[in-house]
Amino acid sequence: MVTLENINDFFNEYPIKDINCSHVILRDYEKIFDVFDNSFGYLSYLEFKSNDDSEIFLGSYPLNGAELWKCKNCGKLQFFYTESVGHFPTTLSIDVNFSKTYQSNPFAKSVTLNKEKVSYFIDTFGFDELKNPEKIEGFNGIKIIDKEDKCIFGYSDYQDKITFNIIADRKILRKIFEFEKS
Numbered sequence: 001m002v003t004l005e006n007i008n009d010f011f012n013e014y015p016i017k018d019i020n021c022s023h024v025i026l027r028d029y030e031k032i033f034d035v036f037d038n039s040f041g042y043l044s045y046l047e048f049k050s051n052d053d054s055e056i057f058l059g060s061y062p063l064n065g066a067e068l069w070k071c072k073n074c075g076k077l078q079f080f081y082t083e084s085v086g087h088f089p090t091t092l093s094i095d096v097n098f099s100k101t102y103q104s105n106p107f108a109k110s111v112t113l114n115k116e117k118v119s120y121f122i123d124t125f126g127f128d129e130l131k132n133p134e135k136i137e138g139f140n141g142i143k144i145i146d147k148e149d150k151c152i153f154g155y156s157d158y159q160d161k162i163t164f165n166i167i168a169d170r171k172i173l174r175k176i177f178e179f180e181k182s
């Protein structure tokens, strides 16, 4: 069974790495793993990578909402995800890059809070940048991150609520999700 923890071993040991598959998506493929982790609430559409691009982050869009599928006929592995921008949802595929390491942390999460809870949020989780939201970088473009750091992008403010995207360890994101619901 593939998990976030063993996915690199699974790819390293997988015998079929370089194959052109002409079989049909969905009909000829079977799902073997869900990257999507619903234990921390809403998915973020934020894309991020590290400075040297040596790793692939499963927590970055679109892989954070993807599934890993295997062709039942030839064994090819592909990530599939649904792009829902526009009128019709489209299923898109991404080949596995066997030369890179897949990182299972950090992940991106969209957070929505009542304004009155912001200072309590900062006391609980840090993220002092929320004290000066006008300095938080906008949502556009692929963000370059240091994977040891947690960070915030794309802040918006509407009526009594604020929304922003956090990149952090999945354990922290689960705690933040509990905070959001409380």
Ligand SMILES: [Zn+2]
Residues within 6 Å of the ligand: 020, 021, 022, 023, 028, 071, 072, 073, 074, 075, 076
């Ligand atoms: Zn195939």
